[in-house]
Amino acid sequence: MKSNGCLSIFPTQMAITKRIKFFLPPPLPISNKEKNIRRVGFLLLLSLSVAFIFLSPIFHSQNPIKITTKHDFNQSNHLSTHQMEEETCDLFMGRWVPDPNGPSYTNWSCLTIPDSKNCAKFGRKDKGFLNWRWKPNGCDLPMFEPKSFLSIVRGKKLAFIGDSVARNQMESLLCLLSQEEIPTNIYKDTEDRFRTWYFPSYNFTLVVLWSKFLVLGIERVTNGTLSGVFDLHTDKIDVKWSEKIPDIDYAVISAGHWFFRPLYLYESEKLIGCVFCNDPNITDLGLGFTFRMIFRTALKHINGCKGCGGLVTLVRTYSPAHFEHGSWNTGGRCNRTSPISESEVNLKGGEDDFRKIQVEEVERVKIRKKGNKRYGVLEVTKAMLMRADGHPGCHWDNQWMEGYNDCVHWCLPGPIDMWNDLLLGMLKRESSL
Template sequence: MELLPLFAAIQRTPRVALTLSFVLFTLTIVPALYSLLANPTLPLLISSSETDGPFPSDHVHLSPLNSPSFRTLSPVNSPIPAPPYHTRHQKSSSGKIPSPNISPIPVPPDHTLSRHQHSSSHQSSSPVNGPIPAPLNSSPVTTSTLRTQIRDDEQRCDLFKGEWIPNEESPYYNNATCWAIQEHQNCMKFGRPDTGFMRWRWKPDGCDLPIFDPNEFLEMVRGKSMGFVGDSISRNQVQSLLCLLSRVEYPEDISSSPDIAFKVWNYTSYNFILHVMWSPYLVKTTKPDPTDAKSNFFSLYLDQYDTKWTSQINQLDYLIISSGHWFYRPLIFYENEKLSGCQYCSLPNTTELPLHYGYTKALRTSLRAILENFTGLAILRSFSPQHFEGGPWNKGGDCARTRPYRRNETIPEVSDLKIHDIQLEEFRAAEEEMEKKMGLRLRLMNTTQAMLLRPDGHPGRYGHLQTEEVSSRNDCIHWCLPGPIDTWNDILLQMMKTEK
C-alpha cells in the first residue's frame, strides 16, 4: 500500500492540522507582537529655545591668528546696534525612544520649499516642533571607513592646526532624521540650493581626526554627566551632539522646571545626563527693565558668579563653557557692588570703558568659579567667528560662499578675534592656578582657526523663509546642522579619549 503525501494526511486528520496551525501561529505572530510591545514608537519633542545672541557689527578689531594671511583692521569706536531678539518657542520632551540607525545618512533628494506646508504667518513645520520621525531602519550604527583611533605615533598631533578636506561619507544625519535642529539652523528647509558645505571634515596636520562615534561616546560617559554653559552658539553645539547621538538613542527630558534656558536630558540606557545652561555673559546679569524707559542695557556684575550655572557644576563630570558674541551690546558694568563704567552707553557721569573690558573680567570670573567649584574635565571652547561680507548684519551683510577657504588664502574681514586673544591669555593664567588643585583638568578647545576657514557653513539667508521684510537678516554667526560645527564634537570626543 502506497503512503499518502503529507498534505493528504493532514487533510484527513483535522486534529493534526489544528495542532500544526497552532505551532505556526506561536512561532510567527507571538514574537512579532512581543517586539511591537517592547519597542513602542512614542513622540519626543525638544525644548531649547532661548533668546539668540546678537549679530555684532564688523566695526571691530581683527587680529592675526598665527597666520600672515589674516588681515588686520583698525578698531572703530562707534556703538554697535543691538539686533532684534530671535526667540524660538518649542515644546518639551515627553519620553525616550531607543532608536538605532545606520550611518551615514544620505542627503534628502529634494530641498525645495514645496516639501513644506506654510501657515498664513509663514511659520513652517519642523522636526523640532513635532513628533520625532521613526527610525529609517533598525540596523545598528555602522563604523565609518575613516579611522576611529589616532595612532600612538600621532598622539602629539595638534588637533587645532590643519585643513578642511572632502568627506563623501557625511552627513551622518539630516534635517529629516534629527529632531533637535531649530528652524534657523535648518539650512535645507528654506531652499538652500547647495549641499557641499556638509561634505567636509577637519584634517589636523600630522594625523587624522576620527569621526564622531556615538556608541563610543555613550560608553565613555556611561553613568556620568556633562554640562554646556554659554550662549546660542554653545546651544548650537549641543544640538549637533543630540543629532549625532540620535543614531543610537533619543534622550528623555528630565528638566526640573519648564525654564527653556536650562534643559536636562537623560540617556536612560547609559545613565548619562546632559545639561544645557544658558549664560551668554557667564557672570551675574540683570536684564533691562521694560517698565523703565531709561533702562535699555544689560547690567553685568563682573566679579560675581552666575549661580544659575556655577551652583550646579559640582554635580558634573564634564563641563564645556563658551561665550563672546553678546559682549558687543551696550552694557553697564558693576564691580564691588558699585557702578564701574559702561560700554556704548553714553550715560552722564559714567566712565566709558573700552570694548572687551567687560569680556576680560567676565571670563576671568567664570574661570575662577571653575577653579573653586569643579573637579573633572573642564573645556573652554574658543570664539566662533562670524563671516559677514558686504556689510554688517543689519546693513545687508551676507555669507554666500559655498566652499571652505584654504589656509593659504587671504580671508576677508571676519569677526573680532580680540575675543580669541583674551581667551588664550585668561586660559593660560587659569591653567597655572589649576596645577594647585587636585582633580581638575582645564583644557582649551581652540577651534577658532578651523572655523575661520568655513564661511560656507552659516545659515545666511537660508535660516528663515525669504520674505521682503526679513530678507536682509542673514545669519552668518550660527552654524548649519548638519555642518562644520559637527567637527566640534569630533574634537570633544578625541579630547575626552586623550584625558581618559
C-alpha cells in the same frame, strides 16, 4: 555515522586493519615478554596517531597561530608611533579638505534639529558645504563615533554653559549621539533655554545651561521697555548655571556674541567703565578687557567650587560670525557655498584676540588649580574663520525676525559638527590620563 571531519577517520582505519588481517597468515606463538613489548609499542603508536589527528588542523589551518617575526615587531612599532602622533599632534591647527562622504546624519534622520538650524528644511539647496572635514596637521581627526563617546561618558553628566551658540553645539552632539541611542527629553524650562536629555543605556545626561555673559548681567528697563543695555557685574557669577555645576562631570563653557552691545561694567558694586556706551564721562574699557574679566571670574568660581570634585572644564573659544555687506541689522548676509581659504581670512583680527584671551585665562587657572579639577581649551576659532559657508543665512525659521540673516549660528548638519569631533578627541586623551 558522519562521513567528514575527524570522526570518519576511525571506521576507515578499522576497515583497513580487517582487510590486512584477512590476508596475513596465522600468528606464531609468542612469549609473555614479547607480548608486553608489543603492547607498549601499540600504545605508543596509538598515542602518536591520536596526537596527529587533533594537531593536524592547526598545521593545515588557513589561520595558524602566528609567530611574530622581526618585520612584525617593526610594524607594531610603526603603529605605536602612529598612535603617539595622533595623541600628541595639535588637533586645532590644520585645514579643511574635501570629504565626499559628507555628514553622518541628515536633516531628516535627526529628529531634534530645531527649525532655526534646519537649513535644508527652509530652502537651502546647495550641499557642497557639507562635504568638508577638518584635517589637523600631522594626524587625522576620526569621524565622530557615538558609541565611543557614550562609553567614555557612561554614568556622567556633561553641560554646555553659555549662549545660543553653546546650545548649537549641544544640538549637534544630540544628533550625533542619536545614531547610537535616542535620548529621553527629561527637562525643558518655560523659555526653552535650560534643557536636559538622558541616554538610559549609558546612564549619561546631556545638559544645556543658558547664560548670556557667564557673569551677572541685568538689562536696563526704560519706560517699562527692555533697552538692550546691560549692567554687567564682572566679579559676580551667574548663579543660574553656577549652582548646577556640583552635579556636573564635564563642562564646556563659552560666551561672546552678547558683548557687542552697550554694557556698563561693575566691580564690587562700583561702575568702573563701559563698552559701546558712547558716554564721555565713562571710560570705554573695550571688549578685550570685558572678555578677560568674565572668563577669569567664571574659571575662578569653578576652581573654588568645593563640591565640584574632579570636574573637567573646557573653554570653547570664540565662534566667528560672517556678516558681509553690512551688519546683522543693516542687511548683512552670508551666502557663500564653500570654505574661505586660509589666505583669504584675517587670522590676526579681533576674533583671534578673543581666542588668545581665553587660552591665557585657562593657563592662568591651571597654575592656581585646586584639587583634582582639570582644564582645557576647545579651540575652534581659526578653523571656523574659514567656514563662512556654514551659517543659516536666510534659511531659517525667522518669522519673528523676518528679513534678518543669521550669520552667527551654524546649520545642522554642518561644520559645527567638527566641534564635537574635537570634543571626542579631547575626551579620549583626558580619559587616558
